[in-house]
Amino acid sequence: MIAARRPLLWGALALSLLAAPACAQPLPYHADPDAREILPGAVSVPAIRFLTTADFPPFNFRDGEGELIGFNIDLARRICTEVNVACTIQAWPWDQAANALADSQGDALIAGLAMTPDNGERFDFSATYLALPGRFVAQREAAAGFNPEALAGRQVAVRAGGSHERFLERYLPAAARLGFDSEIAALEAVRDGTADFYFGDAMRAAFWLNDDPGCCAFAGEAYFRPHLFGEGLTIAVPAGSDPVRHAIDWALVRLKENGTLDELYLRWFPVGFY
Known part of the structure; x- marks a missing residue:
């Protein structure tokens, strides 16, 4: 299952990402390559009316002039361009x-x-276009030599009761877990030296690192555990809307292969979380 939609960090952060230098790595390949065999010309999709919200930066939100922008907004438009259909995007309240x-x-x-x-x-879902891995964060000098097999007795800050704490319990039980009420508090514990490492949602950690790049860095590799962290971000369509879903899946494969997905990721996520 996808992790429940949660508000991201600071609204102002999303605007700062627009001017930040790109240092992220390309996305892993999430889309199903078999979808390239489903040609949108074989189905009737005269237009795609995308719905979104305006409160989920940096994915979908309004800029200072009230214009709807974000990673999801750019992606929706590129999907329509790839499929060569008319496109509208309308923002609704989340509820x-x-x-x-x-x-x-x-x-x-x-x-x-x-x-x-x-x-x-109620709905069918497209292929995943952005997975949400878990990652460790450490102070910069400790990040380079990080070894997950050497965590015995080391203090790992984590949001208490969450899926990332369950990951540590199951896969790295020797680590000494320090539970916090929020991921931000856990990250600040690493910054302040009261914990050796953080483990949690990599995307949220990337936003935090973007705001304080001199402090800390990702340590080790990304961990993909869909059964714990969710399957990632997808696009919902009404149940049975196979022509639209197939067209979206086909476009996602094309956009990965022609570099567009990586381009959008580099633009909106300067500190890569993979």
Whole structure:
């Protein structure tokens, strides 16, 4: 299942990302390559009416002039261009967006809708376009020599009761876990030296690192555990809307192969979280 949609860090941070230098690495390949065999010309998709929200930076939000911008907004437009169909994007309040899709007021919802059992009965979902791994963070001098096999007795800050704490319990039980009420508090413990490492949501950690690059850095590799961290971000369509879903999946493969997905990722996520 996809992790529940959560507000990201600071709204102002998303605006700062626009001017930040790109130092992120390209995305791993998430889309199903078999989708390239599903040609959108074989189905009837005259247009795609995307629904989104305006409160989920840096994915979908309004800039200082009120214009709807973000990673998801750019991606939706590129999907329509790739499929060569007309495209509209309309913002809804988060608590109304899913119902608007179910009521056929749009063809697709690109807003981080969780792939829960209830949502699975109402909607179908595209291939994952952005996975959400877990990662360690350490102070810069400790990050270079990080070894996950040498965590015995080391203090690892983690959000208490969350999926990343369960990961540590299951896969790295020798680590000494320090539970915090929030991921930010756990990251600050590493910065302040009261914990050796942080482990948690890599995307949130990337935003925090972007704000304080001199302090800390990612340590080791990204951990992909869909059963714990969720399957990542997808695009929801009404159940049974196979032509639209197939067109989106086809476009996602094309956009990965021609470099567009990497381009958007580098633009919106200067500190890469993979």
